[in-house]
Amino acid sequence: MIETNSEKKIKDNKRLDGRSLLDFRKINVETDVINKAQGSAHVRIGNTQVIVGVKLAIGEPYADSIGQGNLMCSAEFTPMSSPNFESGPPSPNSIELARVIDRGIRESKSINLENLSIDEKHVWTVFVDIHIISHDGNLMDAAALAAISALKTAKIPKIDKEKMQVIVGEYEGNIPIDHVPINVTVCKIGDKTILDPTSVEEELIDAKLSISVREDDKICALQKQGKEGILMEEIEKMIDLAISKSNEIRKMVN
Amino acid sequence: MGGKSDIKLIDNGKRIDGRSLDDTRNVKIDMDIINVADGSARVEFGNTIALSSVYGPRELFPRFMQKPNTGILRAKYNMAPFSVDDRKRPGLDRRSQEISKVMVNAIEPMLFLEDYPKSVVDVFVEIIQADGSTRVTGINAASIAIAAAGIPMRNIVTSCSVGKIEDSLVVDLDGKEDNFGSCDLAIAMATETREITLLQMDGAVSKDELKSLLEKAENTCKKIFEKQKEALRNLYKK
Amino acid sequence: MEKLKIETRIVIPGEFIDELGNKETGLGTYIKNNKIYSEVIGILRNGESEVSVIPLNCKYIPKHGDRIIGKVKSIEMSGWMIDINSPYIGFLPVSEGVEEFVDNRTDISQFFNLGDIILCRVSRVTNNKSTQCSMKDNLARKLVDGVIIKVTPSKIPRIIGKSGSMINLIKEKTGTDIFTGQNGIVWIGGKNSDTAIKAIELINK
Numbered sequence: 001m002i003e004t005n006s007e008k009k010i011k012d013n014k015r016l017d018g019r020s021l022l023d024f025r026k027i028n029v030e031t032d033v034i035n036k037a038q039g040s041a042h043v044r045i046g047n048t049q050v051i052v053g054v055k056l057a058i059g060e061p062y063a064d065s066i067g068q069g070n071l072m073c074s075a076e077f078t079p080m081s082s083p084n085f086e087s088g089p090p091s092p093n094s095i096e097l098a099r100v101i102d103r104g105i106r107e108s109k110s111i112n113l114e115n116l117s118i119d120e121k122h123v124w125t126v127f128v129d130i131h132i133i134s135h136d137g138n139l140m141d142a143a144a145l146a147a148i149s150a151l152k153t154a155k156i157p158k159i160d161k162e163k164m165q166v167i168v169g170e171y172e173g174n175i176p177i178d179h180v181p182i183n184v185t186v187c188k189i190g191d192k193t194i195l196d197p198t199s200v201e202e203e204l205i206d207a208k209l210s211i212s213v214r215e216d217d218k219i220c221a222l223q224k225q226g227k228e229g230i231l232m233e234e235i236e237k238m239i240d241l242a243i244s245k246s247n248e249i250r251k252m253v254n
Numbered sequence: 255m256g257g258k259s260d261i262k263l264i265d266n267g268k269r270i271d272g273r274s275l276d277d278t279r280n281v282k283i284d285m286d287i288i289n290v291a292d293g294s295a296r297v298e299f300g301n302t303i304a305l306s307s308v309y310g311p312r313e314l315f316p317r318f319m320q321k322p323n324t325g326i327l328r329a330k331y332n333m334a335p336f337s338v339d340d341r342k343r344p345g346l347d348r349r350s351q352e353i354s355k356v357m358v359n360a361i362e363p364m365l366f367l368e369d370y371p372k373s374v375v376d377v378f379v380e381i382i383q384a385d386g387s388t389r390v391t392g393i394n395a396a397s398i399a400i401a402a403a404g405i406p407m408r409n410i411v412t413s414c415s416v417g418k419i420e421d422s423l424v425v426d427l428d429g430k431e432d433n434f435g436s437c438d439l440a441i442a443m444a445t446e447t448r449e450i451t452l453l454q455m456d457g458a459v460s461k462d463e464l465k466s467l468l469e470k471a472e473n474t475c476k477k478i479f480e481k482q483k484e485a486l487r488n489l490y491k492k
Numbered sequence: 493m494e495k496l497k498i499e500t501r502i503v504i505p506g507e508f509i510d511e512l513g514n515k516e517t518g519l520g521t522y523i524k525n526n527k528i529y530s531e532v533i534g535i536l537r538n539g540e541s542e543v544s545v546i547p548l549n550c551k552y553i554p555k556h557g558d559r560i561i562g563k564v565k566s567i568e569m570s571g572w573m574i575d576i577n578s579p580y581i582g583f584l585p586v587s588e589g590v591e592e593f594v595d596n597r598t599d600i601s602q603f604f605n606l607g608d609i610i611l612c613r614v615s616r617v618t619n620n621k622s623t624q625c626s627m628k629d630n631l632a633r634k635l636v637d638g639v640i641i642k643v644t645p646s647k648i649p650r651i652i653g654k655s656g657s658m659i660n661l662i663k664e665k666t667g668t669d670i671f672t673g674q675n676g677i678v679w680i681g682g683k684n685s686d687t688a689i690k691a692i693e694l695i696n697k
Contacts, residue, residue, distance in 0.1 A: 016639075018686070034383050035301060037336040047289045051382060053336020076344050079330055080307035080378035082290060090345075129335040129344070133305060133380065134288040168339070199290075293549065311551055311579040322620045325579075364505075366522075366531065370553070371620040373579035401505050404549030404644075406531035408522065409506030446506050486504045486533050489548060 010192050010204070017046075017198070022241070024196040029145065029252045031153045039154025039175070043146035045196060047136035049081075052128060052146040054154040056175075058118065058164060059125035069116020069123045073102035075130040075143065082135040082199070098130060100223045101144050101183070104212035108181035108220035111151065115176050122164060124156065126175070137198040140210045140223075141249075144183030149253050152177050180253055181220050182246035185210040186238040188230065193238070195245060209235070211242035215250060263419050263431060270430065271300075278414070278426040278474060283395075283485040285402055293403025295485070297395040300428055301385035306395035308403040310375035325370035329357040329377040331392055337384040353389045360393050360442040360452035361400065364407045375405060386432040387415040393442050393452065398482050402489060409444035410482055411451060412475040416441070416467045418459055423467055425474045437463075441471045445479045448472070499538035503530040503545055510538055519646075520545030534646075552578040552645045552675035554623040558614045559631060561640065561673030564604050572604050574612070577642060577675045580621045588615060588626040609635040609679060611671050635671060638681035641689055643696040645676035651695050662691045 013021060025046030034040035037053035059070055075098035079085045105111065105128070116124040128151065130143045158170040187194050187208040189201070197205060207226035214220055219239065224230060230238070263270060273279065279300030288294035291307035298304075314320045331353040335342050361377065377400065379392035390413035397411040417427045418437035432438060437457025443450045459467065503509065509521065509528040517523060520532045521543055530536065534547040552560075554576065562574035562582055571589060574582035586594050590603050604610060611633050615626035626632070643651065652659050652672055663670050668682035680688045 034303075034334075034336055036338055036383055036385075040336065049288065051334070053334060053382075055336050055341045057341060074335070074344060076332075076334075078332065078378065078380050079376070080288065080291065080294075080305065080380055083292075083309050083312070127335065127341050129341070131334050131336075131380070131382070133382075134290050134307075136290050292551070313579050313581065370579060373621075401533050402549065404532055404547045404551065406520070406522075407505035408524075408529075408531065410504065444506065483504055487502050489533065490502050 010189050010194065010201075013192070015194070016200070021192060021194045022245075024245070024249070027145070027249065027252055029149050031149055031254065037150075038157065039150045039152070041146045041149035041153065043142050043149065045138060045142045046198065047134055048138055048142045049132075049134035050139065050142045050146040051131045051133055052143070052150040053131070054150045055127045055129070056124050056154070056157060057127065058122055058159065058166065060121065061117070061123045065113070066120075067117050068113040070125040071102065071106055071111065071113065071128070072125060073098045073105070073128045073130065073147070075101070075132065077132045077135065081132045096223070097139060097143055100140060100210055100221060101128070101130065101147050103221040104144055104181045104183055105147065105151070108179045108212065108214050108218075110148065110177060110179045110181055111175060112178055118159065119161075126154070135199060137200075137202045138185060138196045140185050141183050141196065144181070144212065145249065145252065148180055148182070151175060152180070152253060179214045179216075180250055181212045181214050182249050182253075183210055183212045183221075184242035184245045184249070186241055188226070188228070188234075193241070195241070209238050211239060213243050213246035217243050263434060264422050264424075269424065271428065275422055275424045276470065276473075278477065279428065281478060281481050283398070283481055285398065285485050285489055291399075291403070293399040293401070293405070295395045295399040295402065297391050299387055299391045299426060301383055302388055302391045302428075303381070303383040304388065304391040304395045305380045305382060306392060306399040307378050308376065308396070308399045308405070310403070310405065311370040311373035312376070314372060314374035320372040323368065323371055325367040325373040325375060327358050327362050327365060327367060327375045327377065329354050329361065329379070329396070331357055331379045331381070331389065333381045333384060333388070337381050353392075356452055356454065357389070357393060357396065360413070361396060361411060363449065363451050364397075364409055364411055364444065365400075366406045366408070369406070375400070384429065386427045386429040387440075389413075390415050390440050390442065394478060394482065398486055401486055409446055409449070410479065410486075411442050412445050412479040412482060413440065413442035413452065414471055414474040414478060415439065416471045416474065418457060418463065418467070423463065423470060425470050437467075439467055439471065441468070441475070443472070443475055445472070445475050497540055499536065501536050502533070503536045504533045505531055509536060509543060514541070516542050518542060518544030520547050547644075547646050549644055550646050552576065554578060554580055554582065554614050554617050554621065554675075556614055556617050558674040559611065559629070560614060560625070560675040561609060561611050561635070561671060561677035561679055562625065562675070563640075564606055564608045564610070567601050567604075567606065572600070574610070574625055576623065576625070577677050580623050582612075582614070582623045582625040584610075584612065584625040584627070588624065588628060590627075604634065609638070609640060611635055611673065611679070635679045635681065638669070638679050639685045639689065640677055640679050641692060643676050643678060643692065645674065647696050648672050648674055648676060651678065651692055658695070662688055666691070
């Protein structure tokens with residue numbers, strides 16, 4: 001466990017764990033890890049671990065989206081995940097995380113929600129529950145990768161239409177996934193750009209931009225975080241970087 | 255508990271999943287699964303999966319909670335929303351709060367907290383897949399995660415469930431058995447000293463039945479303890 | 493020195509080690525009904541007169557006289573709060589930190605500032621573990637321009653080696669400057685710190 005001012009290290013274009021500035025740590029994606037969920041994935045990026053479970057439940061359509069299924073993303077930063085966890089109601093961080101991932105999936109048209117309608121009064125509600133179990137930085141990218149990997153394995157249960165009940169253990173097929181958005185968070189420390197920060201490095205970050213990119217290189221969500229600003233002329237470079245990295249990472253999604 | 259099941263839970267001395275009355279499900283233990291924690295473990299009892307991570311002893315905040323003469327133990331049990339058939343709403347509920355409290359009682363007697371004044375030991379249990387006996391699986395994970403964190407302990411605590419289903423006494427109830435059995439008992443103990451630190455039961459059994467349930471529980475704990483020991487010793491092979 | 497008949501094996505909490513007899517019990521053990529048990533998972537060292545267990549993992553609990561490495565966490569009216577990699581915080585009073593007389597108008601951050609790394613001695617520990625640090629020690633100093641790594645405190649003797657053999661070897665081979673604290677902090681200065689870090693992490697495993 002090395003813990004010290006990475007700041008100094010990053011100035012010489014080197015990081016404490018020996019990576020170069022734009023390297024990700026080792027990424028591992030395991031799917032179908034929770035048999036109680038209709039889809040699930042366990043993603044590890046270095047010491048960061050996220051489990052996502054997808055559950056489908058019969059629900060009602062919202063008044064403004066008749067004929068469309070519902071998507072609900074929520075995130076829990078479990079207290080087990082970090083020595084610095086503070087207990088209490090959902091933190092602004094976990095709410096932000098869930099909302100950014102929700103937008104990445106929704107706005108990329110990853111799932112065509114019209115395919116999730118059952119009849120006039122019933123639709124599928126797709127719950128994407130993001131469970132952070134080990135926090136060593138870059139949660140956004142890990143959680144987004146876990147969410148899309150879990151959705152790709154998610155199955156739609158068969159239903160007894162008379163009773164409007166799920167037939168446990170029987171499935172109609174997978175949720176059709178039209179696009180695979182990948183999130184890449186580009187971070188700035190001083191005049192350096194780094195990817196995939198550890199939690200020690202995150203403390204040094206001045207600004208970061210989470211960029212969600214589709215397989216056709218379309219950008220589908222952006223979220224700027226951090227205490228400093230990003231210059232207009234920096235954005236394009238960040239986007240280019242996110243696009244090229246996202247294509248590498250997408251290979252991890254089966 | 256006590257509901258009616260359409261299926262026969264026990265047939266010819268065999269349970270639905272083929273186990274005999276005294277068999278536990280397959281027990282699998284992995285250590286050091288969360289590297290950012292001081293100690294961690296993952297324990298599977300069949301389809302029930304509990305993760306536990308431990309931090310401490312560490313400085314306790316807010317400071318007014320500190321005790322000048324002893325450290326304190328906190329435990330938090332939580333179920334992931336996707337761990338059960340019908341999605342569980344995230345957040346604290348009364349059941350998790352009660353389990354968290356009895357977990358503290360189950361573990362505290364094993365620790366030398368008086369040696370760590372003003373500090374706290376935090377134990378977290380996350381059930382990521384639930385198929386009955388989640389609290390005992392969680393305690394088994396927590397106990398070895400504490401040992402792996404290097405926190406001095408008198409003994410390792412081992413926990414299991416036993417119960418009564420259709421006149422038969424069985425060990426390690428799974429989700430269905432838990433729902434439809436007529437009695438369910440959870441126990442945690444230091445098998446070496448026979449000290450019991452958690453005992454919860456609901457249902458109706460005779461005194462003799464209770465006695466044999468406790469006997470079965472002790473025997474089961476002994477078997478599980480062997481697995482815990484093996485997992486701890488394997489920490490040195492890493 | 494006892495060389496003969498040392499029993500070594502892996503033990504776990506609650507494991508019976510030996511009858512107490514006239515033995516002295518050390519780290520990692522507890523006594524119940526005249527019997528010695530292990531309280532941690534670790535390597536047992538059961539000699540003819542002494543028993544102890546070297547824990548696999550542990551937290552640093554301050555002890556009088558320990559030489560430790562800490563980081564200035566905050567600056568108070570009368571001294572510095574030091575993060576000593578422990579459940580407890582160390583306090584370095586001005587009088588223990590600076591030789592010269594310091595009056596009330598002096599800004600004490602000129603001696604030790606936020607984030608500074610210091611090698612110091614534990615000069616006092618109360619029953620409830622309030623811990624005082626002191627710079628009144630021939631090795632005490634501020635450590636500048638280096639990297640710190642955290643290891644299990646019980647592994648520090650192994651990193652040092654028999655009368656410093658291991659640490660001297662690493663220093664020599666890598667051309668670095670290394671200081672160790674009994675609280676599990678190792679400070680490495682010099683250009684080749686990467687190689688030294690790797691060597692130390694290997695020992696820590």
